[in-house]
Amino acid sequence: MTTSAETLLDRVSVPGGRPIPDAATGEIIGYAARGTVADLDAAVARARAAQPAWAALSAGERGAALHAAAAAVEARAEELAALVSREQGKPLNGPGARLEVGACQGWLHANADLDVPTEVLVDDADNHSELLYKPVGVVGAIGPWNWPQMICVWQIAPALKMGNAVVVKPSEYTPLSVQALVCVINEVLPADVLQVVSGGREVGAAMSAHAGFGKLMFTGSTRTGQAIVRASADHLTRLTLELGGNDAGIVLPGTDLGKHVDNLFWGAFINTGQTCAALKRLYVHESQYEDAVQILAAKAAGTPMGVGLVEENLLGPLQNPMQFAVVSRLVDDARERGARIVTGGEPAPELGANFYRATIVADATDGMPVVDEEQFGPVLPIVRYADVEDAIASANRLDAGLGASVWSDDAAAAREVALRLEAGTVWINKHGGIHPSVPFGGVKGSGYGLEFGVEGLKSVGVPQVITSR
Numbered sequence: 001m002t003t004s005a006e007t008l009l010d011r012v013s014v015p016g017g018r019p020i021p022d023a024a025t026g027e028i029i030g031y032a033a034r035g036t037v038a039d040l041d042a043a044v045a046r047a048r049a050a051q052p053a054w055a056a057l058s059a060g061e062r063g064a065a066l067h068a069a070a071a072a073v074e075a076r077a078e079e080l081a082a083l084v085s086r087e088q089g090k091p092l093n094g095p096g097a098r099l100e101v102g103a104c105q106g107w108l109h110a111n112a113d114l115d116v117p118t119e120v121l122v123d124d125a126d127n128h129s130e131l132l133y134k135p136v137g138v139v140g141a142i143g144p145w146n147w148p149q150m151i152c153v154w155q156i157a158p159a160l161k162m163g164n165a166v167v168v169k170p171s172e173y174t175p176l177s178v179q180a181l182v183c184v185i186n187e188v189l190p191a192d193v194l195q196v197v198s199g200g201r202e203v204g205a206a207m208s209a210h211a212g213f214g215k216l217m218f219t220g221s222t223r224t225g226q227a228i229v230r231a232s233a234d235h236l237t238r239l240t241l242e243l244g245g246n247d248a249g250i251v252l253p254g255t256d257l258g259k260h261v262d263n264l265f266w267g268a269f270i271n272t273g274q275t276c277a278a279l280k281r282l283y284v285h286e287s288q289y290e291d292a293v294q295i296l297a298a299k300a301a302g303t304p305m306g307v308g309l310v311e312e313n314l315l316g317p318l319q320n321p322m323q324f325a326v327v328s329r330l331v332d333d334a335r336e337r338g339a340r341i342v343t344g345g346e347p348a349p350e351l352g353a354n355f356y357r358a359t360i361v362a363d364a365t366d367g368m369p370v371v372d373e374e375q376f377g378p379v380l381p382i383v384r385y386a387d388v389e390d391a392i393a394s395a396n397r398l399d400a401g402l403g404a405s406v407w408s409d410d411a412a413a414a415r416e417v418a419l420r421l422e423a424g425t426v427w428i429n430k431h432g433g434i435h436p437s438v439p440f441g442g443v444k445g446s447g448y449g450l451e452f453g454v455e456g457l458k459s460v461g462v463p464q465v466i467t468s469r
């Protein structure tokens with residue numbers, strides 16, 4: 001008898017395709033289609049043909065389809081979670097694979113019920129002007145490998161709700177999870193409204209330069225985002241760019257650290273640190289510095305790491321050897337520069353090739369690459385400060401502005417600092433929490449455009465003003 005997980009894999013795994021390893025064990029879990037630029041062209045042509053009928057449905061009918069899609073995902077939730085756990089590496093539990101699949105359902109349901117109301121801007125004796133949003137046509141969705149299913153749904157749910165067709169290009173590191181998700185969602189959608197082309201960077205590059213897209217939604221690195229801006233210039237394709245981050249957190253003096261330790265730890269170590277809006281550098285006042293270091297080191301050392309399918313594990317491997325090399329290099333460099341590795345600071349080969357122990361780097365300073373570069377792994381450098389003004393300046397000094405956080409038991413003081421931070425989202429006493437009705441997006445090198453909520457719907461629509469009288 002085949003298990004349901006094997007059934008979904010059977011549906012997306014292609015004989016002769018590209019072998020995709022389990023991130024934790026290296027075992028081959030399936031074979032991804034080798035999509036080409038010709039496959040992309042064909043998918044775009046089919047999407048353009050299917051889109052008008054989809055757009056002609058009422059918003060309520062499209063919403064009903066998204067609710068049905070969420071139900072279809074719920075029915076296959078365990079096998080989708082197991083697949084993303086193996087392919088991406090994140091554990092089933094904690095803020096892991098089950099949370100990712102649950103978020104897919106949540107975002108589908110939320111977008112199903114959202115609408116962009118037509119706005120009357122002027123209504124006087126001479127003018128009646130209203131602003132409304134129409135579909136852009138075909139949306140291209142290019143995704144990363146860290147939260148492959150969840151980020152795919154962030155891109156496709158609003159696009160579909162607005163009456164667009166979508167062509168998805170998953171990361172070459174995590175294609176099977178996305179193909180399985182789309183396969184499940186397509187159980188309830190009309191043909192060709194949602195398609196996947198599983199290919200490498202060349203397919204992403206071709207999407208960026210393609211005349212057939214009204215909009216590209218991109219989540220990935222800043223460097224790739226810049227390439228997409230350049231490649232899309234000829235067609236002036238609309239873009240939403242959710243790019244890399246290097247989120248700072250500032251603990252204000254006198255904060256009860258014990259109360260916040262769980263939120264601080266998971267703000268940094270969610271998905272073993274491979275999260276765009278994770279806490280990646282923590283600034284702590286000198287009066288509490290050593291306490292913060294010890295509390296977080298104890299938490300890091302005590303959090304179980306291992307293969308994601310083992311229920312008790314809460315931290316997993318790095319997704320790929322490239323990312324493992326980045327993390328190793330940054331921690332080794334910090335050690336050489338005199339930083340103190342309080343816990344971790346080395347691979348965990350007994351767990352598997354891509355595992356790196358949860359690491360707290362004390363006596364880190366601005367200018368060290370482990371602070372200044374997006375380390376995207378299970379590492380938190382902690383920087384000492386004496387004056388809050390210096391901490392604010394430190395937080396703002398890099399060309400990244402996705403998220404930031406302020407930690408304090410004084411709500412007014414925290415808000416005052418939050419207002420001065422250059423980031424698309426500032427959290428107070430937590431880091432990285434998102435909600436399908438609350439817009440999310442970066443500033444500076446972290447990109448532009450908003451996802452989620454009504455703003456997210458607008459971003460996959462074309463504004464039109466109708467003026468009469």
Ligand code: NAD
Pocket residue numbers: 142143144145146147151169170171172199200201202203204205206208219220221222223224225227228241242243244245275276277374376402442446
């Ligand atoms: P990446 O930029 O290497 O790849 C992302 C996607 O872009 C992949 O599908 C890839 O095939 C495609 N691609 C590569 N070259 C391309 C090109 N020239 N044109 C078009 N597409 C191309 O990013 P990654 O390593 O997969 O993801 C990690 C990065 O993503 C980190 O920097 C992380 O911070 C960022 N990220 C940001 C968010 C956010 O919401 N802001 C969320 C998750 C990840």
